[in-house]
Amino acid sequence: MIAYLVTILTLVSIAAIVALALNLQWGLCGMVNFGIVGFVALGAYTTALLALAGTGPILALAGAVAVCALAGGLVALLSVRLSEEYLAIVTLGFGEIVRVVSLNEAWLTGGALGLPGIPRPLIESVPSESYDWVFLGLCLLALAAVFLLLESLTRSPFGRLVRAVRDDDVVAATLGKNVLRTRVVAFAVGSGVTAVAGGLQAFHFSYIDPSQFTPIVSAYAFMAVIAGGRGSNRGILLGACTVMVLLEGSRFLKDFVEVLDAEQLASIRLILIGLGLILFLIYRPQGFGREPRRSAGSLLGEAAADGRERTS
Template sequence: MDAYLAAMLVFAGLYALMALGLNLAWGLAGMVNLGLAGFVAVGAYGSALLTVRLGWPMPLGIAAGTLLAAVAGAGLALLVARLRGDYLAIVTLGFAEVIRLIASNETWLTNGTDGISGIPGPLRGAVTPQQFNLVLLGLVWGSVGLVFLLSARLSHSPFGRVLRALREDEEVAAVAGKPVLAFRVRAFALGTAICGLAGALYAHYNGYVAPDGFAPLLTIYIVLALTAGGGGSMRGAVAGAVLVIVLLEGTRFLAGAIPGLAPVQHAALREASVALALLLLLRWRQQGLIPERTLTKAAP
């Protein structure tokens, strides 16, 4: 049971990292990103290939996976610079599917649907599995704490205020002399870099990556986490990620406690329970659990 709780806390931390990355682009800058799973996959496969095939040290592999995701995000942001709203959502979603298809079909590089195994982890084999979970727990949540502090500082900096201006009215920000494209690309790249970091940590924790682990459902969970926690709020992003993990795992026991249901019905009941809980939350807390604090002062 202790190993299970530690594993769930690790995944909660990974979800929190992804939510913080999504929050930079979507919550602050208003740039819809439904290709989250693709950038997580870039970070995971990048670090896995470099450490397994080329024998790179794990810290360098994680750093390289993070950088690859940032480069991919910046490139995509430049390509879709003129797209907004639904069009941007469709293109980013398509990007994630392209990455997943490449991982599934380019067997010479990714080993196809068989995935990449034997990915090294910190102290894996030198400590017990329970201790390994605790080591990764500290590493993942240490990364969450560092990213949280940096994101919070960024959010309250002039850069963060420009991102909020772009979110509210891009034309006004452009008239004020702000280079809109440069800010959009930087925000998108920073957000995808954090997602790439989460992917790299996931690869070294799991020891195995395969295309099925980066399905669109992952993006949906993170979008739900940010929405439930509060868009634009760093604390809300972390709280929403923990909430989603609690709901997903809590409903697992709830569905299993009901006799006479087939496994498919158990899965359907879990999804319905999560959806109902999030709908009720957003009904009574439309801005999320911890909404973004407004920086404007009330008129006298």
């Protein structure tokens, strides 16, 4: 049971990183990314290939972040001449491309057989019975770093700019803001963050294949952002946990309901998950959290403090 919980927590933190990345792209910048699973996969494969080639785990992750950020920037750039809805289609297409390539380019990705034997970080310096705990620690550390980075970005002038572009890109341009650049940067940063999740997933299973990266991963991320409240990084941590509790918790139904067979239970589980989300949207449509707004007082209070510092 404990081992199971450790695994679940590891997966929750990986899913939460994806959800936080989506929050920057969609929640704050208004860029729908239905193909976020493609970026997770790209991150996972890049990490795996680099790690298998003998680079250290940190370097492999860094490489994956760079590759995904670049890919994200290009995807955002591709869609500039298209209206916003088309970005949804472009990203959906990107996700498919990554899936099809990973399935068919066996020389690189191992095709449907996947890439086995990905070296896990710190595996030699940690006793094997406590390794899962250590890896969970690494995942939580990564989640904390991502959370702090995105939270500080959200509250910075960059975050304000991103929210403004989401609210009305024409007004943002009218106020001298480079909308295209803002969108490309926000999407690239989000994609880079997604790569971290992909890399952790590759290390966690030490084996990846295309079946791990189905569109349901994107759907989970959207659920987490909707439940957490668009724009709120804190809410999304809670949202990711909620979605995972719904998904994983409903597995235990079979322990309590004995009249139904496994197949019926699997279907009922999906119905319950859907029902849970619908009820959530009815009773708490704004989600758990709200996007942070800087108050005039906080910006001006600092001004007063600064004035005193200078005069003294």
